[in-house]
Amino acid sequence: MKILTAAQTRALDQATIQEQGITSAQLMERAASAFVEWLSHQFDSNEAGEILLLCGPGNNGGDGLAAARLLHQAGYAVRVALLPAEKQSADWQHNRQQLPAAVPVAEMEAEKLPEIASGTLVVDALFGTGLSRPLEGLAAAVVRHLNKAQARVVAIDLPSGLFAEAPQPADSAVVRAQHTVSFGLPKLAFLLPQNADFVGAWHVEDIGLSKRFINETATPWHYTDAAAVAGALPPRPKFSHKGTFGHALLLAGSRGKMGAAVLAAGACLRGGVGLLTAHVPGCGYDIFQISQPEAMCLPDPQVAYLSKLPKLDAYQAVGIGPGLGQAEATYTVLRKLLKNAAKSTEKRPTPLPLVIDADALNLLGSHRALLKLLPENTILTPHPKEFERLTEPARDDYHRLELLRDFATAHRCLVVLKGAYTCLATPTGELHFNSTGNAGMATGGSGDVLTGVLLALRAHAQLPAFEAVRLSVYAHGRAGDLAAVHTGQAGLVAGDIVRHIGPALAEVQAQI
Ligand SMILES: NC(=O)C1=CN([C@@H]2O[C@H](COP(=O)(O)OP(=O)(O)OC[C@H]3O[C@@H](n4cnc5c(N)ncnc54)[C@H](O)[C@@H]3O)[C@@H](O)[C@H]2O)[C@@H](O)CC1
Ligand SMILES: Nc1ncnc2c1ncn2[C@@H]1O[C@H](COP(=O)(O)OP(=O)(O)O)[C@@H](O)[C@H]1O
Ligand SMILES: [K+]
Structure with missing residues (x-):
């Protein structure tokens, strides 16, 4: 299995959209459905209790909004807290409009961080691979607030504040998730010991990304799974002898x-x-x-x-x-x-x-x-x-x-x-x-x-x-x-x- 860079991941999303004739909103819907399917296998609505989804302004937040709608439709109790920003992505806006009015939505403020009771199931959809610099200001305050709460945290795609393929400056605000649910392929960050406390157990869900693009793209990193070594050991020929397999x-x-x-x-x-x-x-x-x-x-x-x-x-x-x-x-x-x-x-x-x-x-x-x-x-x-x-x-x-x-x-x-x-x-x-x-x-x-x-x-x-x-x-x-x-x-x-x-x-x- 290949591990792509963040830039290659963006190109993969685009290639999938073009090749399969779908919109980026439809791809986001696939990601959100895959996430909700994973979550519902893990926690039924009783075990989950009221789920708090923290949503940022980009497509990671868009995934969170779509997931909030799907969870609500599946009978889960959900509430959404939005991170205010000057601009939101187009697919974010689409999913904001699709959110049923019955789902409570609040805008976060420095003086009014969401209440997170001990044991609350929190979905971290603040930032994903689009993170361009360490978190600061309100975003950093929200992450620190979340890390202090005794919550159960599941991150969508990447724990917010973590870079997908580069180190964090010391003391950066990064979500500490128990689970991270990502799409298509694993990320480099998941494999390094220094990120273990942020990523928790990671899972990769299939969302039908372009196999052609993945096959044709040369990546710096690979992941040796069962498929990579299937059939790698030649069978021992019937007439082999001890000299056949080396001394x-x-x-x-x-x-x-x-x-x-x-x-x-x-x-x-x-x-x-x-x-x-x-x-x-x-x-x-x-x-x-x-x-x-x-x-x-x-x-x-x-x-x-x-x-x-x-x-x-x-x-x-x-x-x-x-x-x-x-x-x-x-x-x-x-x-x-x-x-x-x-x-x-x-x-x-x-x-x-x-x-x-x-x-x-x-x-x-x-x-x-x-x-x-x-x-x-x-x-x-x-x-x-x-x-x-x-x-x-x-x-x-x-x-x-x-x-x-x-x-x-x-x-x-x-x-x-x-x-x-x-x-x-x-x-x-x-x-x-x-x-x-x-x-x-x-x-x-x-x-x-x-x-x-x-x-x-x-x-x-x-x-x-x-x-x-x-x-x-x-x-x-x-x-x-x-x-x-x-x-x-x-x-x-x-x-x-x-x-x-x-x-x-x-x-x-x-x-x-
Ligand atoms: N169609 C797609 O592109 C798909 C994207 N997916 C989701 O999209 C995510 C990537 O989305 P985006 O590229 O919108 O990125 P993000 O949602 O990670 O964040 C980008 C936004 O955050 C801002 N930002 C970056 N660093 C910041 C910082 N330190 N402080 C404050 N604001 C900051 C950017 O200016 C931009 O507005 C993935 O992680 C994944 O969750 C999935 O929906 C799968 C399909
Ligand atoms: N937490 C772990 N998860 C998976 N494999 C591990 C883990 N810890 C150690 N290993 C594997 O066990 C082996 C330990 O090798 P090494 O450190 O040389 O030990 P020793 O010198 O005692 O034989 C390596 O192959 C390493 O990958
Ligand atoms: K996230």
């Missing part, structure tokens, strides 16, 4: 952190790799062999950490990082790996695919000269703190996305910035936000599991780098979602994710 090498573990190596290996095996060899420090040999009998194991001469790089000729992909530690000798292993992976051989004309995670990322951060050695299409999987060590502290979540895109394009890498909506940046500067996963995965070892899945799918001969990464991130989150059905979020541990990778991949396997 992966995992460099992981140090004293006290062998669990990370075991989890990553388990995930790699469940990710469908043909063969897996793990190179682990001496202290991890028994641990690894006993807990992962399906994998082969090469013990390092050093007991507590890795000091040697095995020969790479046999492998189709290498993962490095989980539980690795940051010993000086291990830094040397990483440097050698980067150099050797970049060399082309007769059997392998392109660089050896690499997945770099955890302490291997921290080593890159503390020895930035290594960044120059990263082979093209290397996969890096930092969480925000690890990413900061590779770059610089971000001013806010939007700035972090800029840093992410710049890093991926400068180093021609695939960077997986982990979080609730994990964001994959490609070497060409696209950003793909993942839709799966849950807060139960905020538990030690979840990231090691992702490294294992990435390693398996990167060793897969038929998956190009981008498809392998997008699918891995999606399947990892989906495995977490499937696991949480059994464990609940609090009870979820990383091993539960490993056990559900198989079912998650089965869902996206192509049927032929």
